[in-house]
Amino acid sequence: xxxxxxxxxxxxxxxxxxxxxxxxxxxxxxxxxxxxxxxxxxxxxxxxxxxxxxxxxxxxxxxxxxxxxxxxxxxxxxxxxxxxxxxxxxxxxxxxxxxxxxxxxxxxxxxxxxxxxxxxxxxxx
Amino acid sequence: xxxxxxxxxxxxxxxxxxxxxxxxxxxxxxxxxxxxxxxxxxxxxxxxxxxxxxxxxxxxxxxxxxxxxxxxxxxxxxxxxxxxxxxxxxxxxxxxxxxxxxxxxxxxxxxxxxxxxxxxxxxxxxxxxxxxxxxxxxxxxxxxxxxxxxxxxxxxxxxxxxxxxxxxxxxxxxxxxxxxxxxxxxxxxxxxxxxxxxxxxxxxxxxxxxxxxxxxxxxxxxxxxxxxxxxxxxxxxxxxxxxxxxxxxxxxxxxxxxxxxxxxxxxxxxxxxxxxxxxxxxxxxxxxxxxxxxxxxxxxxxxxxxxxxxxxxxxxxxxxxxxxxxxxxxxxxxxxxxxxxxxxxxxxxxxxxxxxxxxxxxxxxxxxxxxxxxxxxxxxxxxxxxxxxxxxxxxxxxxxxxxxxxxxxxxxxxxxxxxxxxxxxxxxxxxxxxxxx
Numbered sequence: 139x140x141x142x143x144x145x146x147x148x149x150x151x152x153x154x155x156x157x158x159x160x161x162x163x164x165x166x167x168x169x170x171x172x173x174x175x176x177x178x179x180x181x182x183x184x185x186x187x188x189x190x191x192x193x194x195x196x197x198x199x200x201x202x203x204x205x206x207x208x209x210x211x212x213x214x215x216x217x218x219x220x221x222x223x224x225x226x227x228x229x230x231x232x233x234x235x236x237x238x239x240x241x242x243x244x245x246x247x248x249x250x251x252x253x254x255x256x257x258x259x260x261x262x263x
Numbered sequence: 264x265x266x267x268x269x270x271x272x273x274x275x276x277x278x279x280x281x282x283x284x285x286x287x288x289x290x291x292x293x294x295x296x297x298x299x300x301x302x303x304x305x306x307x308x309x310x311x312x313x314x315x316x317x318x319x320x321x322x323x324x325x326x327x328x329x330x331x332x333x334x335x336x337x338x339x340x341x342x343x344x345x346x347x348x349x350x351x352x353x354x355x356x357x358x359x360x361x362x363x364x365x366x367x368x369x370x371x372x373x374x375x376x377x378x379x380x381x382x383x384x385x386x387x388x389x390x391x392x393x394x395x396x397x398x399x400x401x402x403x404x405x406x407x408x409x410x411x412x413x414x415x416x417x418x419x420x421x422x423x424x425x426x427x428x429x430x431x432x433x434x435x436x437x438x439x440x441x442x443x444x445x446x447x448x449x450x451x452x453x454x455x456x457x458x459x460x461x462x463x464x465x466x467x468x469x470x471x472x473x474x475x476x477x478x479x480x481x482x483x484x485x486x487x488x489x490x491x492x493x494x495x496x497x498x499x500x501x502x503x504x505x506x507x508x509x510x511x512x513x514x515x516x517x518x519x520x521x522x523x524x525x526x527x528x529x530x531x532x533x534x535x536x537x538x539x540x541x542x543x544x545x546x547x548x549x550x551x552x553x554x555x556x557x558x559x560x561x562x563x564x565x566x567x568x569x570x571x572x573x574x575x576x577x578x579x580x581x582x583x584x585x586x587x588x589x590x591x592x593x594x595x596x597x598x599x600x601x602x603x604x605x606x607x608x609x610x611x612x613x614x615x616x617x618x619x620x621x622x623x624x625x626x627x628x629x630x631x632x633x634x635x636x637x638x639x640x641x642x643x644x645x646x647x648x649x650x651x652x653x654x655x656x657x658x659x660x661x662x663x664x665x666x667x668x669x670x671x672x673x674x675x676x677x678x679x680x681x682x683x684x685x686x687x688x689x690x691x692x693x694x695x696x697x698x699x700x
Contacts, residue, residue, distance in 0.1 A: 148449055150477055154456040157474070192445060221448035222441065243452035246459050 140257045141165045141182065145175040145198065146190035146219070151242075155188060155219075158246040159253060172196025176204055179211050186256050189236075191220040191227070199234040206235035215256050219244070267404070270298050271411050278412075278419045287423055288320035291416045295393055296322065298408045299401065303394030308420070309387055319389075377401045379413045381420070388417055442625050446488060446647065450481040491648040495624070498655045505546040505659060505684060512540055512575045512602055515547065519554045520573075528562065532571050539577040540602050544683045549656045556649040557606040557676045565610025565673065572607040579679050580605040587663040587679070588622060588654060601682030605675050612670040621666060624651045653678075661685040 144155045144166055152168050159166055167182060169175040171193045179187060187205065191198040198218055205211040218231045221242040231239045237256070240249055274294035281287035288306050295304040304322040375395040381388045391413045393401070401409075457474040460466075466474075497503045513536045520532050561571045574580055580603045581587065613621060620626045625647040654664045657678045668674035 148453075150453045150481060151449065153477065154453055154460075157460055158456065221445040221452065242448045243455040246456050247463070 139163060139165055140185040141167060142253065142257075143167050143169060143175065143179055143182070143184040143187045145169045145172070145188065145193070145201070147171055147193040148190070151190070151219075154246075155249070158249055164253075164257070172198060172201030172204075175201050176208075176211075179205060179214065180208070183210070184214060186253060187214055187216045188240075188253070189216055189218050191218055191222055191231075199230055199236075202231075202234040202236050217252065217256065219249075267408065271408065271415075274298060274412050275415050278415050279422070281419065281423070282426075284319075284423060287419055291391070291412070291419070292320050292322040294412050294415075295391065295409065298412055299393060299405045300395075301393045302396045303392075305392040305394075306389065306416075307392065308381075308389035375400060377406065377409065379406070379409045381413045381417045383417050383421060388420055391416065439624060443492060446625055447485065450485040450488070453481040454478055454485070488648075491652060494652050495648055495655070498652065498659070503659075505549060507544050507546055507684065510543045510545045510547050510550060512536070512543065512604060515550055515554060516573050516575060516604065519551055519558055522555065523558070523562065531562075531568060532558075532573060534573045534575070536575040537577060540575055541577060541682055543601055543680055545660055545680060549660075550680075553653040553656050553678065554604060554606070556653045557604075557678075560649070560676065561606050561608035561610065561674075565608040569609045571609075574605045574607070574677075575602065576605075577602050579603050580677050581665045581679070582667060585665050585667050587665050588658075601680055603677055603679040605677035607673065607675040609673040612672055612674050613666070613668040614670050618666050618668055622650050622654045622664070624648055626650070650676075659684070 140163060142159055142164055144152050144159075145168070146152050146155070147170050149170075152170075156166050156168075167178060167184065169178050172189075173196045175187065175189065176196075178184075189198040189202055198220070202216050202218065205214065205216060215237040216235070217238045217240060218234075218236045219240050219242055220227060220231070228239055238252065240252060274297060277290045277294050277297075278287065281290045291306050292304045295301060302323070305318055306320045307317060308319045310317050375398055376392060377394070378390050378392045380390055391409060393409060395401075457478050461471065461474055513534075516534055516536075520529060520534070523529055523532070558571070558573070565571065617626075657664050657680065660680050661684045662678055662680035664676070664678045666674060666676050
């Protein structure tokens with residue numbers, strides 16, 4: 139059983155991602171912003187973090203950076219789910235240490251496949 | 264004469280070639296040196312915040328120092344130059360110059376000062392100062408040359424200002440589009456995601472229903488977002504019109520509150536109308552939209568059933584220290600209050616830092632969702648443009664908006680309106696783009 143942390147300030151998106159990942163092999167936990175995400179990730183050590191970018195209190199890029207510079211979480215793969223489409227965002231995601239980026243809106247099948255590839259071997263997208 | 268024309272032509276070429284403020288300031292001072300023999304040249308520009316001229320660049324013999332926006336040199340120097348600012352004049356040997364910091368040593372030796380105002384129409388933009396070590400007065404010819412240069416400098420400064428304003432507007436527009444597209448993609452993600460899941464999976468009727476209701480909720484949100492975007496665009500472009508008529512604010516409050524009667528929420532509201540509230544000339548539909556937005560926020564950002572108080576007064580209801588938005592002087596003293604309305608909730612409140620941002624497009628309170636999300640589940644979330652639009656509408660009436668809040672205790676949003684809106688509001692003049700949050 140793998141644990142995936144879903145971080146998004148929009149409850150609807152968290153419900154959606156939860157539904158997409160629903161299955162016997164994945165357990166999901168949730169956070170609504172970057173600060174909560176770091177706190178939960180540190181305590182529960184998920185196998186993958188799906189991180190929204192634009193969030194109140196602390197955005198996803200900052201949260202990603204903090205996780206990657208924290209020894210206890212540095213090796214946990216982080217996938218950014220972003221609705222920001224421009225090139226600089228992709229570059230910033232890379233600089234923040236993200237392992238991959240999924241563009242919103244996404245197809246459930248694509249997200250599921252990407253998540254599976256991370257959970258089963260850590261392929262970078 | 265020909266030499267003079269040539270010299271002025273050369274200075275014009277120099278000055279108009281500059282593309283950054285620093286280059287322009289340097290070019291102006293270098294032109295002073297090429298037009299008139301000086302040991303010291305300085306450029307003062309009027310600061311927007313307080314209208315005081317501050318030194319932006321200083322040339323002393325061999326070197327030119329350009330100052331950033333924050334590090335203008337001594338006030339004493341400015342005062343010395345200002346003493347002669349009213350018209351081109353030769354100043355007496357000045358003592359204040361001797362108080363300059365050591366880094367500006369060269370300037371200490373100036374004994375003759377000439378300062379020429381840089382003026383655009385009636386607006387004072389700054390001063391051009393020329394100084395000499397020896398007590399040799401500037402000739403009328405030299406004064407004329409520097410006046411000519413001051414006129415060129417004025418045009419060049421205005422050109423640069425317009426270029427910067429255009430660039431800033433472009434940046435803002437780009438940022439707005441980027442944020443707007445982000446906001447559009449979020450509900451779209453839910454629509455695409457849930458519909459694809461419904462098409463590809465066998466799920467129970469209950470799950471189907473809950474996903475469909477999320478699809479419905481997000482479509483409504485997408486619709487209102489698009490409507491708000493169009494609203495805001497119309498307001499910004501100046502195509503919207505106010506349709507003015509007499510408005511009784513007490514009636515307005517009752518009309519807006521009747522919208523909440525259906526949800527059994529009416530009992531939460533208490534309305535206090537002070538005596539003497541005048542009838543205003545305003546657009547009743549637009550004011551309904553403004554008040555509806557404030558009341559809607561009060562409902563959404565406080566726990567179910569907690570009281571919401573609405574005050575209507577013939578004067579400004581903001582505390583004296585509260586900053587009014589959208590007014591040049593930004594204080595209560597210049598409040599246009601013919602009348603004002605304040606909506607007070609006992610909700611989650613807004614931090615001081617966020618208070619400055621609540622009127623910006625797409626801002627949303629951080630903790631909305633934490634606070635009784637069940638209560639908000641039925642209320643479609645606004646697109647985050649409601650307050651921006653409300654503020655614009657109030658400003659268009661010649662009024663102003665304000666917010667007072669204490670995190671954990673509640674927020675008060677209010678607006679003041681003049682008895683009559685300014686004339687421009689009815690003829691569709693574009694809003695001042697500088698006010699874009």
